[in-house]
Amino acid sequence: MKKAAAQQSAAKKTAAEKTAAKKTAAKKTSPAKPAAKKAAPARKAAAKKAAPAKKAAVKKAPVAGKPLVAPKKATAAVKAAPAKTVVRPGKGESRTALVRRARRINRELAQVYPYAHPELDFENPFQLLVATVLSAQTTDLRVNQTTPALFAKYPTPEDLAAANPEEVEEILRPCGFFRAKTRSVMGLSKALVERFGGEVPDRLEDLVSLPGVGRKTAFVVLGNAFGRPGITVDTHFQRLVRRWKWTDETDPDKIEAAVAALFPKSEWTDLSHHVIWHGRRICHARKPACGACPIAALCPSYGEGETDPEKAKKLLKYEKAGLPGQRLKPPQAYLDAGGRPAPPLGAG
Structure with missing residues (x-):
């Protein structure tokens, strides 16, 4: 009886030891379970990302018997290129x-x-010189209406230099500033007679030395009467x-x-x-x-x-x-x- 009881006690002890060993082994392997749980969400996230691509691929695939429709363009505002600034000449x-x-x-x-x-109407350098002096502060048309009577009565520098100032003023009255212009045309006529033999000079320095003649008048005469x-x-x-x-x-x-x-x-x-x-x-x-x-x-x-x-x-x-x-x-x-x-x- 005692021997049988001892055998039973030994058997229980052995079973208890085996049970304890199994529990210890289970504890050692249990940490691997959370890793598996963590890997699962990653797989799910990857699956979700792949899902839209598959859906898009399905949407883009043409359906037999239906015409293709171009996708709508983006509605985002596009900034226009700035207009080029037009630079005026100069x-x-x-x-x-x-x-x-x-x-x-x-x-x-x-x-x-x-x-x-x-x-200005003229037939020779002298007429052009006088007409140009008279054109100051008036129109060429007015001068052309005045000079025919002037040159008909005083055709040469000698004639105009010896004229009666009052008679010349009366002829030149329509041109305006007729008194000053009378002094100028009579003065330059006298200078032509005394210094240039009654001829209009063809040099700039000589022309501008005449009464009432500036560079503008001189260049008109040089360019149009002498071709200079x-x-x-x-x-x-x-x-x-x-x-x-x-x-x-x-x-x-x-x-x-x-x-x-x-x-x-x-x-x-x-x-x-x-x-x-x-x-x-x-x-x-x-x-x-x-x-x-x-x-x-x-x-x-x-x-x-x-x-x-x-x-x-x-x-x-x-x-x-x-x-x-x-x-x-x-x-x-x-x-x-x-x-x-x-x-x-x-x-x-």
Whole structure:
């Protein structure tokens, strides 16, 4: 009996030891379970990320028998590229660019006014000299209406030098400032007789030594009576070259020097005619006709005057004997049917 009880006790002890050993082994392996639990969410997240791609792939796949439809464009606002700033000619212009633009303006004006010439009527250097002196502070048209009577009565410097001042004043009265102009034309006539044998000199220094004769008048005579190039800086010329930014000078002599440096000497006389004609007909002092200007694209001052083409056309001026200030067509229209220049302005 005792032996049987001992065997049973030993068996229980052995079973207890086995149970304890199993529990110890279970405890050692139990930490691996949380790792498995942590790996599960990662797998689920990867599956969720892959799911939209599969859905998208399914959506993009075309369905048989149905037309393809382009996906809608993004509605996000797109910023437009900033507009380019248009720089008018003359702003930040290099010397080379200025010369090119100035010469192009002269070429364009030469096509618009191919018949440009002095608008004073004359038959010899003496008549041109006197007429130019009389044109100060008045129009060429008025001078052309006055000089025929003057030259008919006093055709030579000798005749005018010996004239009765009161009679000359009466003839010159329509020109304005007639007393001062009488002194000038009689004084220069006397100087021509006493110093130059009654002939008009063809040198600048001699011409400017005559009473009432400045550089402007001298260059008119030299360029148009003797064919010697010169720049005539009158009020029209001064106004336009400053508007075109050829120079900022205000003194006539400095303007002359600045503009002369932009052109070959051979072009000086014709350049003067082109600029003066344009100033009288289109680029007026008070209200230039910008909308009818053939060189608007080359002008830094475009917009100072009327830019509407139809309104600008009404500002164009065309002078003809007996019709001062008559407004007609643009200068290009002053050509005949064959494309030849029409009679010059100021002609009868």
